[in-house]
Amino acid sequence: MSEKIIKPSVITGFPEYLPEERILEQQMMDTIRAVFESHGFCSIETPVVEKLEVLLSKSADTNKEMYVLGRLQAEEKEEAKMGLRYDLTVPFARYVAQHENDLVFPFKRYQMQPCWRGERPKLGRYRQFTQCDVDVIAREKLAPEYDALIPAVVCEAWQKIGFKNIVLQISNRKILAGFVEGLGVEKVGETLRVLDKLKKIGEDGVREMLSELKLNEKQIAACLKIAKINTPDLSFADKVRNLGVQNDMLELGLNELTECVKLYASLCKVPYRVDMSLVRGFDYYTGTTYEVQLVGTDFADSIGGGGRYDNLASTMTKSRLPGVGMSMGISRALGVGLKLGLMRTGAKSPTEVLVVNVEDTDKSKMLTVAEKLRARGIKTEVYLEGGKLVKQLKYANDKKIPYVWFDIDNMLKNMETGEQTVADPDTWAPNK
């Protein structure tokens, strides 16, 4: 019987990393965790599967992208009842509604877990991807200042990860919705979605799609004017008001966004742009919306986004639970960062010191040295295979281990400079 060799491969869109890539991912996650915890956000996790009724309760449009879960032996006609989550916001809403009596409000949490969507994969877009959501949710009323705090914390995290060249796109749905409403347009939601595509399909494309929605020439012209407003300061409000549309929601939105942007700018140095065409796909957002974008690259999609929602859990509890949150695309940022050269892989293990066996005989000295180093928190690996020193050094070099410790004479070699010195295993520490 001949065994056929199966060509090993992962299913496209399900990322898997080499050790040196995984180290970068872990560093990102460690940094994000440290930043969010420094602001007092706690961590939660939720199961990867949810009931379909929960997943479908908020975003009906997404259902075609969702993976459902069944058993191989299930009856043929048995309908799927559960699915893999496609974001962390909907499970979070369920979590809050379910544990409402045990949580302390305003509830601030971050959550770093994978999500699944059955889309066509490409650069920065996967079928399984890890994201980190950070939200604050309250009962009845959530302080408006959080609309500025959340993007400030998220941008701080991006900066600390090493994504220095970013911009926060910010808007408020009330402005565009109020404006469109004030123009007498009936299909407000659809119109906003079309305007959101302005950068992608251009003015002519938007004009065409809006006339399909039966907007008249005057309405289309006004919509394009507001959608093109894009300012790095507070001047957006006057520009919108100068278009001459009167509407209460519009005015409320302008005031909310002005206050939010003012506070944000005092909290965070990452530049912002008020972009009136920014709407975002999820329909649960009701106020401020955000996207974080890379500056000076070809990658046009966002690496994160979010917004304010008035009542995310309305289908699951009678309590009114307003919140604001953002999502960081960890998998996307890693994939894009590596591809664009914004990040570079380094060491292939966390090892700081490799202890080698110079004479290829007694290994007890190696173990003693390693114990002493580890006792002081230095990540130390022992080359137990012994053998030729050339081979042992090559191992350290291949894994990009920064220091090699020679067991018999406590000689320490810096692999980057090649420099060698005698060192004391009880006091020496690596330069960080």
Next chain:
RNA sequence: GCGGAUGUAGCUCAGUUGGUUAGAGCGCUGGUUUGUGGUACCAGAUGUCGUGAGUUCGAGUCUCAUCUUCCGCCCCA
């Protein structure tokens, strides 16, 4: 799901109008160096040419099917 491309060594690719034992660079293994890696030099290994069928004396090269991956659309982190 729709439209367009792609598929040759671990990776990036070359392979002329179909013609003997299919190539390069990088990487890998070994040596130059019997206590010193990374540089240099020398030597070596590696392929059912995506899969299946067809045309032909003969197919990596032509035809058809199928799968894969990539790029758009949709959607979004």
